[in-house]
Amino acid sequence: MALHNDLPPLLALRAFEAVARHLSFINAANELSVTQSALSHQVHKLEHHLGKPLFIRRTRAIDLTLAGQAYYEQIRPALDAIAAATRNQRGAPSANVLRIGLLASFATLWLAPRLAEFLQRYPHIQVELLPAIQLANVATAEVDLAIRYGKGDWPDVHATRLMAETLSPVCSPAFKARQVASGPLLMATSHRPFEWTDWSAHYQVNLDRHPRVMLHDYNIVVEASVAGQGIAMGRHRLIERRLQDGSLVEAFDWPPYHSDIGYWLIAPQGPLSEAAECFSQWLKQACADA
Template sequence: MRTSTTMPPLQALRAFEAVGRLLSFRRAGEELLITQSAVSHHIKQLEEMLGVRLFIRKAKSIELTPEGAAYLERTVEAFRIIAGATSEMRRQTARQRVRVSVLPSFAANWLVSRLADFMLKHPEIEVELEPTLRLEDFASDYADLAIRFGTGRWEGVRAEWLMNEEMSPVVSPALYDDGTRFAEPKELLLQTLLESWNPVGWELWLGEVGVDIRRARVLQLTDYNIVLQAALNGQGVAIGRMHMVRDHLAAGRLLQPFPQIVRSEKIAYWLVMPQNRRLRPGAEAFASWLKEEAASPPSPVC
């Protein structure tokens, strides 16, 4: 590599900056892990190239010349700029981590199967899922964003609509094997109706078909994953969230006894974000990808 006629060697500049800051050849050598004589050689090389003295050598000390002081100020500034640019480049190229607070049922039945696509498109971003039922308040700064189910009206956060859910009863084939058949919706009142903590799904669907939910025997379970498992075990009839049960229907693990499907603004998935904080670039990329996935038409149930 050819030596520049306008740029001094980096080793000489580093030695000059250390000596100028510490005002000691010995201490500069200790900091740079080189000998004192090597430091002296670098300073001499720099002075010869510049054609000016940088230090005044005294018996037991040194001090900067006026030219040396001016040159040191610009050298320190240059090193600061290089260090800042290096730090910024490392920050941009480092693997980013996005923490997503998500409903366990949404993670297991919709999100996880799609994550491979995001990882393929964004190999520099690592996604960490936190399955939880509580609404993230973002005060702890743990989660970057959250995915929730409901009306989207939550205080202290910003919610963007992802997609509406569709509701229809689903049941295990095991109930049919027991001789159970549903000729009309009111016969559901003879069964245990499975729902998570908020029975709005059954309320909307039964209201649509003209059945009074107050006459039904509803078993409320903590999480929709538990609702699905109970339905798969033949313990009752679940109100099917069609985005969540699509694979079960396609595989024949669950059946949809009635064609009626209810859609309502009360049953939607939302992307929840901090109200007064911008998303980091990785979280912004994940949010954009998630909205694209939610807008994609679901594959038909075969």
């Protein structure tokens, strides 16, 4: 019998492994940068493929079933072996090549304009920025370092807070004059909407009358807001130029919200390469000066 006849859907397998490791759909979805509903769909797909439940779902917690626990213990070594084989085939990167995983919005709006200073200081280090919605995994050596946006609750890595973000809803001046009271909220699908959740809870604002529009990336959210398509949650670190030139303005009258959401440098547990250490120290100083 062909091997592929017994293989489960591989996306579903990855989803199951993350949920089983965290015992949390929320944390697993955050790690994989997908929605909880998409993750749940993949797990259900695997359960249907196997013909049995893998999790006991409770109101506020989940546990593995006996079958789920046994399956997890059997597949985890196989997945680790696949990761190790892939690393071996890919070969060790040059000591002077530094691979950094990050969101395209941070790369475009904050890091890229500052990167020349690092390259001038360390001309022997070749920096490869690897932007993706699903952030690359430093724990399995997909990248040397990563820069993430959130609250710092990622497992199995060393997370260093770089800088906090200041948030406020923004829109174009024309949109504010026309329909800000009921206009759509523009959101990036790459993240949980904790920005809007935290902001509305802080100011006790009910946003139910505003429809949601989900867009692929925060860069698109910003451009859509500038074009008058709706209200974006403004990350002031990234949209400073837009606020200064007036293409974006505060949508509401509340002051900016100084949140506990921010940007984090993610490194693997253990010693860094010389190139990664140089970039880490430079980035921390650049963020402190920003």
